[in-house]
Amino acid sequence: MSYPFYEIENKWRKYWEDNKVYKTDLSDDERKLYCLVMFIYPSGAKLHCGHWYNYGPTDSWARYKKLKGFNVFEPMGYDAFGLPAENYAIKTGVHPYDSTMTNIADIRNQLKNMGCMYDWSTEMMTCVPEYYKWNQWLFLQLYKKGLAYRKNAPVNWCPKDQTVLANEQVSSDGTCERCGTVVIKKNMTQWFFKITEYAEELLSGLETINWPEETKVKQTNWIGKSIGAEVTFKLENSNKEIKVFTTRPDTLFGVTYVVLAPENEIVLDITTPEYRDGVVKYMDSVKSLSEIDRTSTVKEKTGVPTGAFAVNPVNGEKVPVWIADYVLATYGTGSVMAVPGHDERDFLFAKKFNLPIRKVILKPGTQESDELTEAFTEVGTMVNSAKYNGTNSADALEKIIKDLEVEGKGTHKINYKLRDWLISRQRYWGTPIPIIHCPKCGEVLVEESQLPVELPYDVEFSLKGESPLAKNEKFINVKCPNCGTDAKRDPDTMDTFVDSSWYYFRYLNPKISDAPFDKALTDKWVPVDMYVGGREHATMHLLYARFIHKFFRDLGLTKSDEPFKTLIHQGTITNQGAKMSKSKGNVVNPDTFIQDVGTDVFRLFLMFMGPYEMGGDWSDKGISGTERFVLRNYELFKKYENILKNTSNKEKFNIDELSEAEKSVYKKINQTIKKFDEEINQFKFNTAIASLMELNNELSKNFEVCSDELKAYTLKRLVVLLGPVAPHLAEECNKIIGNDKTLFENPVWYAQDDAALIENSVKVAVQVNGKLRDTIDCPINSTQEEVKALVFANERVTKHTEGKTIVKEIYVKNKIYNIVVK
RNA sequence: GCCGGAGUGGCGGAAUUGGUAGACGCGCUGGACUCAAAAUCCAGUCUGGCUCACACCAGGUGCCGGUUCGAGUCCGGCCUUCGGUACCA
Numbered sequence: 001m002s003y004p005f006y007e008i009e010n011k012w013r014k015y016w017e018d019n020k021v022y023k024t025d026l027s028d029d030e031r032k033l034y035c036l037v038m039f040i041y042p043s044g045a046k047l048h049c050g051h052w053y054n055y056g057p058t059d060s061w062a063r064y065k066k067l068k069g070f071n072v073f074e075p076m077g078y079d080a081f082g083l084p085a086e087n088y089a090i091k092t093g094v095h096p097y098d099s100t101m102t103n104i105a106d107i108r109n110q111l112k113n114m115g116c117m118y119d120w121s122t123e124m125m126t127c128v129p130e131y132y133k134w135n136q137w138l139f140l141q142l143y144k145k146g147l148a149y150r151k152n153a154p155v156n157w158c159p160k161d162q163t164v165l166a167n168e169q170v171s172s173d174g175t176c177e178r179c180g181t182v183v184i185k186k187n188m189t190q191w192f193f194k195i196t197e198y199a200e201e202l203l204s205g206l207e208t209i210n211w212p213e214e215t216k217v218k219q220t221n222w223i224g225k226s227i228g229a230e231v232t233f234k235l236e237n238s239n240k241e242i243k244v245f246t247t248r249p250d251t252l253f254g255v256t257y258v259v260l261a262p263e264n265e266i267v268l269d270i271t272t273p274e275y276r277d278g279v280v281k282y283m284d285s286v287k288s289l290s291e292i293d294r295t296s297t298v299k300e301k302t303g304v305p306t307g308a309f310a311v312n313p314v315n316g317e318k319v320p321v322w323i324a325d326y327v328l329a330t331y332g333t334g335s336v337m338a339v340p341g342h343d344e345r346d347f348l349f350a351k352k353f354n355l356p357i358r359k360v361i362l363k364p365g366t367q368e369s370d371e372l373t374e375a376f377t378e379v380g381t382m383v384n385s386a387k388y389n390g391t392n393s394a395d396a397l398e399k400i401i402k403d404l405e406v407e408g409k410g411t412h413k414i415n416y417k418l419r420d421w422l423i424s425r426q427r428y429w430g431t432p433i434p435i436i437h438c439p440k441c442g443e444v445l446v447e448e449s450q451l452p453v454e455l456p457y458d459v460e461f462s463l464k465g466e467s468p469l470a471k472n473e474k475f476i477n478v479k480c481p482n483c484g485t486d487a488k489r490d491p492d493t494m495d496t497f498v499d500s501s502w503y504y505f506r507y508l509n510p511k512i513s514d515a516p517f518d519k520a521l522t523d524k525w526v527p528v529d530m531y532v533g534g535r536e537h538a539t540m541h542l543l544y545a546r547f548i549h550k551f552f553r554d555l556g557l558t559k560s561d562e563p564f565k566t567l568i569h570q571g572t573i574t575n576q577g578a579k580m581s582k583s584k585g586n587v588v589n590p591d592t593f594i595q596d597v598g599t600d601v602f603r604l605f606l607m608f609m610g611p612y613e614m615g616g617d618w619s620d621k622g623i624s625g626t627e628r629f630v631l632r633n634y635e636l637f638k639k640y641e642n643i644l645k646n647t648s649n650k651e652k653f654n655i656d657e658l659s660e661a662e663k664s665v666y667k668k669i670n671q672t673i674k675k676f677d678e679e680i681n682q683f684k685f686n687t688a689i690a691s692l693m694e695l696n697n698e699l700s701k702n703f704e705v706c707s708d709e710l711k712a713y714t715l716k717r718l719v720v721l722l723g724p725v726a727p728h729l730a731e732e733c734n735k736i737i738g739n740d741k742t743l744f745e746n747p748v749w750y751a752q753d754d755a756a757l758i759e760n761s762v763k764v765a766v767q768v769n770g771k772l773r774d775t776i777d778c779p780i781n782s783t784q785e786e787v788k789a790l791v792f793a794n795e796r797v798t799k800h801t802e803g804k805t806i807v808k809e810i811y812v813k814n815k816i817y818n819i820v821v822k
Numbered sequence: 823g824c825c826g827g828a829g830u831g832g833c834g835g836a837a838u839u840g841g842u843a844g845a846c847g848c849g850c851u852g853g854a855c856u857c858a859a860a861a862u863c864c865a866g867u868c869u870g871g872c873u874c875a876c877a878c879c880a881g882g883u884g885c886c887g888g889u890u891c892g893a894g895u896c897c898g899g900c901c902u903u904c905g906g907u908a909c910c911a
Contacts, residue, residue, distance in 0.1 A: 002861090041911050083910060155909075166909040214826055218906075221825050292907070296823035330908095418908095425909060496911070536905060538826080572905070579905080608847070610835055614828075615904095622834060622848040628862095629847085687836070690846035697846090700863090765842040770892045772842050796878095810891050816841045820891050 003631045005598030009728040013115050021744050022117045024073040026508060029524040033070040035062040036504055036564075038533030038541075039077040039124075040111075042103040043084055047110040049588045049606075049618055050573045050580050056603040057570070057612055057685050058532045059116035064680050064724035066117065067747045073525065074117050075507040077124035078104050081132075081496045083166055086429040089461045096429040097457060100127055110591065115599050115728060117744075124510040126499040127429075131506070133452035134516035135498050136434040138548070140445055141555060143435075147194040150443070153422055154263070157186035161464045164188070164426040174288050178463065184287040187263075191424040191433060191492065195547045199223055199416045201561075202546055211567040212613075215538045222539040224417025229401045231337065231410035233258055233310035236318055240266060242310055245332035245415050249404070250397035251339040253385040254360035256350065258310045259303065259322045259336050262286045263329040270321065272307030279304055279323060286325045294325040301326060301349045313409040314400070315386065324349065332415050340375065347375035360384045361393045421544060423495045428459055428468040430493030438480035438487040447481060453489070467491060500541055501548040504528050504563060522558060531564035534572065542567070568683055571615020580618075588618050600726040601627050607685035607725060629689075630729055632696055633722060636703075637733035640711055645738035647712040652753055661702035662710055668698040669714045670756035676721050677752075689725060692718075712737075717750045719743070766791050767818040768800040776817075784811040791817050 016022060037058050040051060059074065066072045078100075085096035104125060111118065126132060142148040156165040160181040169177045176183050195202075203223050206216045228247035235241060242258060260267055262283045271279045282304045286294070293299065303324030310321050326345055327336050340350035340357040350357050359372055361380040368383050382388045388396045404410030424433060432453045434446035446453055456475045459468035469475055470491035480487040502516065508525050509518035527549075533541075542564075549563040572579055575586040593602045604626040610616050653666055672695040679688035695718070703711065715737050722730035723743050734743045763775045764787055774796040778787055788809070791797055797819070804821035811817050 038911090043911090079911070164909075167907095168910045170909095218826055222906090222908085224825095292823065294823095298823060422908075427909085495909075500911085534905090534911095535827080537911080539906065540908065541911080574904080577904080581910090608834085614835095616834075619834075625834095625847040631862095686834090687846080690836075693846055763842080767842080767892075770841095770890095775842065808891060810841090812841060816892085818841080818891055 003598075003627075003634050005600065005630075005728070008732045009115065009598050009600065012728045012731045013113075015731075015742070016115075016117075016744065019745065021742075022074075022119055023121060024071065024119045026073065026521055026525065028071050031070050032525055033062075033065050033072045033530070034504075034525050034528045035065070035072055035074050035530045036507075036528045036532070037074075037076075038531075038537065039079045039500070039503060040107060041079045041082060041084075042100055042107050044088065044099065044103055045581070045587045046103065047107050047590065048580050049590050052114065052590045052602070053573050053606050053615070054532065054534070054570045055111075055116055056114060056599075057607045057683070058530075058568075059114070059118075060603065060607065060685065060724040060727075061530070061680065061683060062117055063727055063744070066744065067720060067723050068749045069747060072117065073119060073508075075122045075124070076111060076116075076118040076120070077122075077503065077507065077510075078107070078126065079496065079500055079503075080104065080125045080127035081430045081493075081499060083168070083427065083429070086427055086461070089429075090463055093461070095457070097127070100429075113594065113599065114603075122507050122510055124503065124507060126496070126503065129452040129454055130513065131510075132431040132455075132499070134502075134506070135431040135494055136446070136451050136453060137448060137516060138498070138502065139434055139494070140448060140451075142193055142551065143445060145551075145554075147197060147551070148191060148423075149194065150189050150191055152187045153190045153192075154185040155188050155190075155426075156183050158183055163464060163466075174290065182288050186287075188426075190422050191490075191494075192420040193423055193547075195421045195544070196416060196418055198547050198550050199225070199418050201550060202418075202543065205546065205550075205562055209562050209567070210565060212535075212569060215535065215542070215567065215569070218538045219543055222418065222543065226415050226417075228413060228415065229404060229410050230333065230413040231313060231404060233313060233319075233337065235270060235321070236309040236311055238270065238308070240270060242266070242321070242335050243333045244335050244337045245413060246337055248339065248342065248397070249400045249410070250382065250388075250393045251342045251360055252312065252314045252337070252400060253388075254339040254341045254358045255312050255317075255319055255337045256340060256356040256358055257320045257322055257338045259324045259327050259338050259349075260306070261327040261329040261334040262323045262325060264323070264327075264334040267306065267323055270306055270308040275305055275307035279306055282323060289325060291328065295328070297345065301345070301352050303349065303353065313404070313407075320355075322353075330419055331417060341372055342375055342377055344375045344377065347372075358384060421495075421497075421547070423498055424490075424492035425495055426467045426470075426491070427493055428455070428461070430496060431455075431498065432469065433490040433492050433494060435490040436478055436480060436487050437490060438482060438485055440485050441480055441482045441487075444480055444482050444487070450481075455493075467493075469493070497541055497544045501544045502552065504531075504545075505552070505558070517557075519557060526558055527560045527562055528564045530566050530568065532568045532570060535569040536572075538569075569613055571611070571613055573615050573618050575618045577617060593620065593623070597623060597627055598630075598728070600729045601630050604629065604689060604726055608689045610686055612683045612685055626689075629693060629696065630726060632700075633718070633726075633733065634729060636696075636699065637715065637719070637736045640715060641736055642738035643708065643712045643715060647708045650709045650713055653710065653713070653756075655756060658710070659705070661705045662707065665698060665702050665706050665714060666710060666753075667756050668695055669717055670752040670754075673717060673721065673750060673752040674757065680724060685725070692721060692725070695721075720748060720750060762814045764814065765816045766794065766797050767816065768797060769820060770818060771800075773797045773800055778814075780814060782813075784809075784817075787811060787817055791819070 037055050062072050062074050080100050085100050088099055089096050139148055156170050158165050158176040158181055160179050170183050171177050174183055226247045229249040230243055230245050233242045303322045306321045308321040309318045312319055338346040340346040341359045342361055362383050363376045363380050379394045382391050382393055382396050401412050432455055434453045436444045438444050456472055459472050461468055476488050478487055478489050505517035505522050508521040512518045545563050552558050575588055578584055578586055580587045605623045608626055655663055658666055672691050675691040676688050719730050719734045731743050760780055761777050762780050764778050765772055766774050774794055776790050801821050807822050808820040
């Protein structure tokens with residue numbers, strides 16, 4: 001016999017669709033469960049195995065919850081703006097709108113064939129004015145609260161193409177991916193969202209959500225809170241000053257120079273004429289370096305002096321001012337005080353350029369006269385630090401900050417590595433920024449009533465020069481809404497992470513036209529209960545979404561503090577060790593497998609592959625295992641066609657009245673229910689399925705001789721367990737055994753009979769010196785004395801203890817008995 | 823570089839979170855069924871030693887060291903590899 005998956009799967013998919021089984025009744029939030037997968041980027045590579053791996057198992061979890069009685073909402077949509085569609089347009093001339101729509105149509109088709117419980121009535125895409133209008137609205141709200149602003153920021157610039165490049169378009173050697181020209185950093189005025197305003201809350205909020213620890217740690221490190229002081233160094237012979245941020249004000253007496261980031265705005269102002277050439281040359285050389293290169297701790301340090309001198313506020317000492325690339329303009333104040341004696345990078349820099357190294361904190365157990373061979377960065381006793389000498393450096397740290405504050409030379413300060421969110425892109429395929437630049441009035445907001453600022457279709461795509469919107473006369477030229485003067489629209493579009501930072505609100509009613517989302521519904525359904533997506537989003541998308549959620553809360557649009565209560569990361573499916581991507585040409589298309597073995601088998605295979613959060617390298621080896629699993633189950637149910645109709649219903653059995661074989665089956669089905677429930681609830685699909693396979697093995701041994709009542713009992717339960725992981729098969733088997741009610745329209749879950757799980761004996765492992773010598777069957781909960789009697793009657797054990805002194809005996813109830821001998 | 827993961831048989835992986843390492847599946851080997859093959863079913867399968875065999879013994883979770891009666895699991899130091907690193911999403 002073979003398994004007619006094609007007919008079965010099509011039949012049930014059609015049935016579910018025709019009967020609107022997937023449609024969620026959003027008015028019923030009594031047992032609501034919002035289960036969301038990160039929406040899909042509609043690339044030309046279509047749906048690949050990685051997507052299937054993300055969506056299939058998550059849908060199985062959602063189906064499990066549905067069977068358990070939850071009202072589950074599973075939406076699907078398209079993250080449709082973005083760079084690749086625009087690059088494709090430049091390359092082929094196909095308009096991003098057209099290619100995106102084509103891709104969406106294909107992907108929608110593939111998604112529908114997966115047989116997931118998506119509520120297609122709420123399908124959504126971000127590249128239409130109905131959606132992106134609300135990105136613009138969001139922009140205006142942020143602007144009005146002072147959380148959207150413009151400032152200069154460096155971008156990757158290709159001098160040949162005269163265009164901005166994404167990091168992805170810069171090759172690893174720092175050249176333009178298209179033309180090979182060395183890419184430089186160029187400052188441009190850019191829009192930012194002030195995520196830093198929420199830094200503290202983004203940090204503390206992590207404690208309130210059920211997210212993977214690794215992700216919380218990543219976000220914590222990304223936000224990078226550090227506590228210290230901002231200290232002012234006055235410049236000699238100048239009214240200018242340099243503010244530095246330091247986490248170690250206790251080392252202030254050890255400052256022997258000050259370093260500015262090469263991009264720091266005051267660099268050229270303070271550089272003395274004789275150093276000017278060197279400084280300009282150095283600034284230029286830094287332009288082509290990435291931040292990763294610059295901050296590398298293994299890279300040889302570089303830098304040049306400016307000729308200027310700063311005055312150390314604590315001791316009045318004159319120290320030289322340098323510039324060096326290891327100082328970043330984007331962190332802190334863009335300048336650091338250098339303490340080579342107590343900072344590793346400063347130590348290396350000072351050694352290289354022969355700058356003085358001074359010891360101001362004494363390492364415990366060393367002498368003041370000992371030479372420093374490396375930076376000492378821990379706590380010790382203060383030396384060479386005037387009135388602080390002899391005190392503990394941790395105490396001195398606090399004291400020095402207080403003293404600086406009193407003298408007006410510095411302040412207590414908390415710094416974050418987190419930077420404001422740069423949202424403007426010099427590109428076409430995104431949300432236009434709703435700002436008009438007027439020569440008289442400056443930045444003017446587009447009125448809310450005038451939204452959306454529509455993205456014009458008719459634009460020219462070219463590799464070189466300004467972005468398509470900047471070149472589009474009809475779009476860019478506009479009258480100032482304030483004064484009527486000729487003005488220009490902002491030519492930039494928004495980062496697509498803006499789209500994805502609030503989409504989960506809109507899913508509940510994507511057609512609403514007078515608000516970004518339907519507050520009556522979102523008040524009931526948001527936050528999302530389960531959010532599933534890749535860990536590559538740990539620090540960007542997942543942080544931006546939390547930020548915007550908190551902003552909406554502050555506008556009074558939601559009551560919750562966090563968008564995603566529980567988060568799970570699916571692992572990455574790689575192919576030959578590399579992430580699947582169209583550009584690498586290693587994308588595995590699932591469609592051929594679906595044609596060969598059906599979606600249930602494919603879904604089972606993906607889930608059975610390994611731990612969901614781990615992923616793995618793609619291989620279809622072993623798919624026959626899940627094929628056999630499906631076939632075995634199908635044949636089993638076929639064998640007992642209509643058994644529910646012909647057998648009286650029994651919900652519980654007295655285990656003492658069963659035969660040995662029946663007892664074994666009854667125990668196993670109940671153990672399986674428990675195990676499967678626990679495992680699938682935690683997204684442990686591989687072990688959940690393994691438990692079903694164990695049940696199969698048991699049934700192939702002992703099922704035949706069971707009573708019809710027990711057979712009916714078992715099959716009725718097995719079909720429900722199959723429901724989440726092989727939904728089409730389960731629906732079919734449910735019908736075969738004679739149930740008139742469909743599974744997913746009439747969700748049901750059977751709890752295990754706990755009486756069947758009670759064991760009265762247990763195998764205790766017996767070890768001698770930690771080595772297993774035998775296992776002994778003992779009555780459950782035996783005392784040490786009871787077990788000891790059995791242990792020392794056991795030849796395999798005594799063989800290893802004879803003639804030796806027993807030093808110790810350890811007994812762990814129902815588990816292990818270890819004898820230590822000498 | 824920095825931040826966060828991962829490393830267990832021929833392969834994918836399991837292990838109640840410090841307590842019998844290798845569940846479940848693939849593959850392979852042998853057997854049953856068949857004229858034969860496929861499919862299916864049954865049995866075996868970490869490595870080495872010694873045995874006709876059962877048994878028994880030793881070793882074994884990337885590497886080195888430590889804690890413990892006991893370590894895949896905890897601690898210290900490495901190696902390899904993957905993801906992110908703020909304009910791919």
